[in-house]
Amino acid sequence: MDATTIVLLLAAIVTISLIIIVISQMREKARIERVRKMTAREDLYNRAYRLLTEIPGQYLTADLKLLLLKRMEDTCNELIMLKSDQPVSKWLEAVKQTKKQVLDNTDHRPPVKIDSPEKATYIKELLQNLFKMIEALHKAGRIDTNTAKKNLKYVLFLVHKTHADLHVFQARDHIRQNQIRKAIHAYHLASMELGKSKDNPLAMKAVKSFRTRIKELEASIVEGKTDPESHETLDREWDNFLQDDGSWKKKADYDD
Known part of the structure; x- marks a missing residue:
C-alpha cells in the first residue's frame, strides 16, 4: 500500500x-x-x-x-x-x-373563606400567576385583545376582593368581641379595596353596602346596642357575593 x-x-x-x-x-x-x-x-x-x-x-x-x-x-x-x-x-x-x-x-x-393574612397572601399569589398566564396567552396570539382585557380586569378585581375579604372577616371578629370601632375601621379598609375597581358595578354596590354597614355600626355606638340580625344578613350576602349578586343589587340605591 x-x-x-x-x-x-x-x-x-x-x-x-x-x-x-x-x-x-x-x-x-x-x-x-x-x-x-x-x-x-x-x-x-x-x-x-x-x-x-x-x-x-x-x-x-x-x-x-x-x-x-x-x-x-x-x-x-x-x-x-x-x-x-x-x-x-x-x-x-x-x-x-x-x-x-x-x-x-x-x-x-x-x-x-379568606379569613387569615396567610390565606389572602397565597390566593393573591395565585391570582398574580393567573394574570401573567392570561398576558402570555394574549402575547402568543392564543386569545384576542378583548378577551384578554376583560379577564385581566376581572382578575385585578379579584385581587381587590381578596383584600376586602380579609378585612370583612376581621370586622366580623371585632363585632363578636364588641370592638365596634375596630370593626368600622376594617369595613372602611374593605370599602377602600373594592373602591379600586371603580369600573366594576358589583364592587361599587358592595362599597355602598359597606358604607351602610358603617353607618349602622356608628349608630349602634350612640345607641349602645347592635343588631345581630343585620350583621348576619350582610355576612350571608358577602359570603355569596360572587355566586349570586341579587341581594347586593337591592342595596344599589343606598345613599353614599
Missing part, C-alpha cells in the same frame, strides 16, 4: 469519525431540547391545573375556567407530539370532561 493510499484512508477514517461525532452531538442536542420542551410544557400544565384547583371556587367564572382548560388541553396535545412518558392521555381526557361540565354549568367548586 503506497503512501497516498494510506493518507487517503486515514483522511477517510478521520472524516467518518467527525461525521459520527457531529451526528451524535446533534442527536444529544435534539434529545436535550426535547426534554427541555417536555419539562416546560409539563410545568405549564401543572401551573394551569394548580390555578384551576386552588383558586377559590367563587372566583372562577366559566370564562376563566375555559381559559385554564384550553391552556391545559393545548399543553397536553404538545406533550403527545413530543412523546412524553407522562400519562398525558389521562390528563387530556380529564380536561375534556371538566370542559364539558363547565359548558353544561355542572362544574361546581367550593367557595373558600
Whole structure:
C-alpha cells in the first residue's frame, strides 16, 4: 500500500469519525431540547391545573375556567407530539370532561373563606400567576385583545376582593368581641379595596353596602346596642357575593 493510499484512508477514517461525532452531538442536542420542551410544557400544565384547583371556587367564572382548560388541553396535545412518558392521555381526557361540565354549568367548586393574612397572601399569589398566564396567552396570539382585557380586569378585581375579604372577616371578629370601632375601621379598609375597581358595578354596590354597614355600626355606638340580625344578613350576602349578586343589587340605591 503506497503512501497516498494510506493518507487517503486515514483522511477517510478521520472524516467518518467527525461525521459520527457531529451526528451524535446533534442527536444529544435534539434529545436535550426535547426534554427541555417536555419539562416546560409539563410545568405549564401543572401551573394551569394548580390555578384551576386552588383558586377559590367563587372566583372562577366559566370564562376563566375555559381559559385554564384550553391552556391545559393545548399543553397536553404538545406533550403527545413530543412523546412524553407522562400519562398525558389521562390528563387530556380529564380536561375534556371538566370542559364539558363547565359548558353544561355542572362544574361546581367550593367557595373558600379568606379569613387569615396567610390565606389572602397565597390566593393573591395565585391570582398574580393567573394574570401573567392570561398576558402570555394574549402575547402568543392564543386569545384576542378583548378577551384578554376583560379577564385581566376581572382578575385585578379579584385581587381587590381578596383584600376586602380579609378585612370583612376581621370586622366580623371585632363585632363578636364588641370592638365596634375596630370593626368600622376594617369595613372602611374593605370599602377602600373594592373602591379600586371603580369600573366594576358589583364592587361599587358592595362599597355602598359597606358604607351602610358603617353607618349602622356608628349608630349602634350612640345607641349602645347592635343588631345581630343585620350583621348576619350582610355576612350571608358577602359570603355569596360572587355566586349570586341579587341581594347586593337591592342595596344599589343606598345613599353614599
